[in-house]
Amino acid sequence: MTETTSRPFDILNRALSKNVLVKLKGDVEIRGTLASFDVHMNVVIENGEELKNGELKRKLGTVLLRGDTIVFVSPS
Amino acid sequence: MTETTSRPFDILNRALSKNVLVKLKGDVEIRGTLASFDVHMNVVIENGEELKNGELKRKLGTVLLRGDTIVFVSPS
Amino acid sequence: MTETTSRPFDILNRALSKNVLVKLKGDVEIRGTLASFDVHMNVVIENGEELKNGELKRKLGTVLLRGDTIVFVSPS
Amino acid sequence: MTETTSRPFDILNRALSKNVLVKLKGDVEIRGTLASFDVHMNVVIENGEELKNGELKRKLGTVLLRGDTIVFVSPS
Amino acid sequence: MTETTSRPFDILNRALSKNVLVKLKGDVEIRGTLASFDVHMNVVIENGEELKNGELKRKLGTVLLRGDTIVFVSPS
Amino acid sequence: MTETTSRPFDILNRALSKNVLVKLKGDVEIRGTLASFDVHMNVVIENGEELKNGELKRKLGTVLLRGDTIVFVSPS
Amino acid sequence: MTETTSRPFDILNRALSKNVLVKLKGDVEIRGTLASFDVHMNVVIENGEELKNGELKRKLGTVLLRGDTIVFVSPS
Numbered sequence: 001m002t003e004t005t006s007r008p009f010d011i012l013n014r015a016l017s018k019n020v021l022v023k024l025k026g027d028v029e030i031r032g033t034l035a036s037f038d039v040h041m042n043v044v045i046e047n048g049e050e051l052k053n054g055e056l057k058r059k060l061g062t063v064l065l066r067g068d069t070i071v072f073v074s075p076s
Numbered sequence: 077m078t079e080t081t082s083r084p085f086d087i088l089n090r091a092l093s094k095n096v097l098v099k100l101k102g103d104v105e106i107r108g109t110l111a112s113f114d115v116h117m118n119v120v121i122e123n124g125e126e127l128k129n130g131e132l133k134r135k136l137g138t139v140l141l142r143g144d145t146i147v148f149v150s151p152s
Numbered sequence: 153m154t155e156t157t158s159r160p161f162d163i164l165n166r167a168l169s170k171n172v173l174v175k176l177k178g179d180v181e182i183r184g185t186l187a188s189f190d191v192h193m194n195v196v197i198e199n200g201e202e203l204k205n206g207e208l209k210r211k212l213g214t215v216l217l218r219g220d221t222i223v224f225v226s227p228s
Numbered sequence: 229m230t231e232t233t234s235r236p237f238d239i240l241n242r243a244l245s246k247n248v249l250v251k252l253k254g255d256v257e258i259r260g261t262l263a264s265f266d267v268h269m270n271v272v273i274e275n276g277e278e279l280k281n282g283e284l285k286r287k288l289g290t291v292l293l294r295g296d297t298i299v300f301v302s303p304s
Numbered sequence: 305m306t307e308t309t310s311r312p313f314d315i316l317n318r319a320l321s322k323n324v325l326v327k328l329k330g331d332v333e334i335r336g337t338l339a340s341f342d343v344h345m346n347v348v349i350e351n352g353e354e355l356k357n358g359e360l361k362r363k364l365g366t367v368l369l370r371g372d373t374i375v376f377v378s379p380s
Numbered sequence: 381m382t383e384t385t386s387r388p389f390d391i392l393n394r395a396l397s398k399n400v401l402v403k404l405k406g407d408v409e410i411r412g413t414l415a416s417f418d419v420h421m422n423v424v425i426e427n428g429e430e431l432k433n434g435e436l437k438r439k440l441g442t443v444l445l446r447g448d449t450i451v452f453v454s455p456s
Numbered sequence: 457m458t459e460t461t462s463r464p465f466d467i468l469n470r471a472l473s474k475n476v477l478v479k480l481k482g483d484v485e486i487r488g489t490l491a492s493f494d495v496h497m498n499v500v501i502e503n504g505e506e507l508k509n510g511e512l513k514r515k516l517g518t519v520l521l522r523g524d525t526i527v528f529v530s531p532s
Contacts, residue, residue, distance in 0.1 A: 006111065008118040011140050021136075024527060025102070025145070026481070035462065041118075041142060042464040042497075048530070060477075063530040064467050066497060066523075067142075069481070071100060074124070074139040082187065084194040087216050097212075101178070101221070117194075117218060143218075147176060150200070150215040158263065160270040163292050173288075177254070177297070193270075193294060219294075223252060226276070226291040234339065236346040239368050249364075253330070253373070269346075269370060295370075299328060302352070302367040310415065312422040315444050325440075329406070329449070345422075345446060371446075375404060378428070378443040386491065388498040391520050401516075405482070405525070421498075421522060447522075451480060454504070454519040 012037045015075040020045070023071040028052065030065060034075075041067030088113045091151040096121070099147040104128065106141060110151075117143030164189045167227040172197070175223040180204065182217060186227075193219030240265045243303040248273070251299040256280065258293060262303075269295030316341045319379040324349070327375040332356065334369060338379075345371030392417045395455040400425070403451040408432065410445060414455075421447030468493045471531040476501070479527040484508065486521060490531075497523030 015034045022030045022045065032048035048060040091110045098106045098121065108124035124136040167186045174182045174197065184200035200212040243262045250258045250273065260276035276288040319338045326334045326349065336352035352364040395414045402410045402425065412428035428440040471490045478486045478501065488504035504516040 006120075008112050008114050008120045008140050010112070011120055011138055026527075028479075028527070030528070036464050036466070038464050044462075044464045044467055060528075060530045061532070062467055063528050064464050065528045066526050068144070068524070069527045070142050071102075071104070071145045072106070072136075072139050072141045074136045076137070082196075084188050084190050084196045084216050086188070087196055087214055144220070146218050147178075147180070147221045148182070148212075148215050148217045150212045152213070158272075160264050160266050160272045160292050162264070163272055163290055175256075220296070222294050223254075223256070223297045224258070224288075224291050224293045226288045228289070234348075236340050236342050236348045236368050238340070239348055239366055255330075296372070298370050299330075299332070299373045300334070300364075300367050300369045302364045304365070310424075312416050312418050312424045312444050314416070315424055315442055372448070374446050375406075375408070375449045376410070376440075376443050376445045378440045380441070386500075388492050388494050388500045388520050390492070391500055391518055448524070450522050451482075451484070451525045452486070452516075452519050452521045454516045456517070 009037075009039075011075060012041075012043070012073065015073070019076045021074045021076055022065060023074075024065065024069045025071060026069075029054075030060070030063060031076075032060075032063070034073075035062070038067075041070055041073075043067070043070070043073065085113075085115075087151060088117075088119070088149065091149070095152045097150045097152055098141060099150075100141065100145045101147060102145075105130075106136070106139060107152075108136075108139070110149075111138070114143075117146055117149075119143070119146070119149065161189075161191075163227060164193075164195070164225065167225070171228045173226045173228055174217060175226075176217065176221045177223060178221075181206075182212070182215060183228075184212075184215070186225075187214070190219075193222055193225075195219070195222070195225065237265075237267075239303060240269075240271070240301065243301070247304045249302045249304055250293060251302075252293065252297045253299055254297075257282075258288070258291060259304075260288075260291070262301075263290070266295075269298055269301075271295070271298070271301065313341075313343075315379060316347070316377065319377070323380045325378045325380055326369060327378075328369065328373045329375060330373075333358075334364070334367060335380075336364075336367070338377075339366070342371075345374055345377075347371070347374070347377065389417075389419075391455060392423070392453065395453070399456045401454045401456055402445060403454075404445065404449045405451055406449075409434075410440070410443060411456075412440075412443070414453075415442070418447075421450055421453075423447070423450070423453065465493075465495075467531060468497075468499070468529065471529070475532045477530045477532055478521060479530075480521065480525045481527055482525075485510075486516070486519060487532075488516075488519070490529075491518070494523075497526055497529075499523070499526070499529065 029051040032045035105127040108121035181203040184197035260273035333355040336349035409431040412425035485507040488501035
């Protein structure tokens, strides 16, 4: 398979220490600073906030998100 | 298994830097420019827009979509 | 395991360049011309139409369907 | 693990060219002639009929059912 | 990992040719005689009856249940 | 990865022959004596009782629970 | 893939013997002391409390949570 030189996970690397929005299955979203990630797309967010329908539900601080519950990650 | 010379992922290669519509599980759709993809069908969309029932919900900018939440990818 | 000489994916081979109906999880169906497929049952449909409850919802043109969202493929 | 001499897939072998009822996830059922199967339980049904709540919904002819959407296969 | 000498699948071995109740995902249950099983927990039930909310819905005769749709198997 | 000396499955070992509560996906719970388990978290419960919303629904006797339907296991 | 020196599971290591909030699929949450975990993200919580919509539903004591039902783990 011919493939591009850039790869999807590159945007996680470039987003380290920056703000990201993570959409999870089941209409939950987490916003915060991307602290680390692995090949399974498990990610750690710092100063994380849980959003429900775009509204702040609660502050979570540090949170480890399991990769297989992630729909998308968007650097802001 | 006899197989065709073209393969499904070829259309992702041809769609690089072009507009695509990506339908995700749970009635969410993302429209934008295909920037990269990998063998798991993880894709990065630039200038991404999130659509709900065909209407623009919000602009996401760059977004990494996890492959296993994708229903289809359609170049436009 | 004793197995038949013909195999399920043979019908995909015979359906290449022909019309197929693909039922996806979540009551979406795609109708169009089968252009390619791989061992994961990822398929590319050309001149694809998205159907909802049997009615045309929109024309998609070329579309890559992810194998694990497919319920069935039926050549017409 | 001690195991019986007969194995579950044996009933698929014995059902080849015979009528079967296949129940899929999501309350869809397919009835028709078992034409082939593989180790993933992908099956091809010929003269397939799609049933919803036990009523004929439409005739599908030949249809490839993806194994991981199958709940059960019952020879009739 | 220290483990007990008996293993979960032993109860399937002991239940061969005996009546079992199998609960499937989606509130369907099958009752009948356990005829065979494999390491994926695919099982064949003979004289199978499909139950919905504890009531007989229909007689299925022989039925191959796909392992990954099983919630539990209980010998009676 | 640095890891603790105790491991999650140790609590299953210590719970053998003792009462456990097992929560399954789909709001079903099983209470009874843990008789065996394997690396997939398949477990056998003896004198098992099925609970729905905390109320006894029926007595199951011996029951093999498929690991991938388990949410949690709690020794009581 | 270039990766950060810290990894997602590091926060589980640092959270051992401390309070964590674990969100599970299906709107259930468990709060308690993280006692152990493994590479599948199976975790053992001690003095665990089950929460539903943020309210205490019941005390569970020790509980083994299956990794694939976890949405996130947040040290408090």
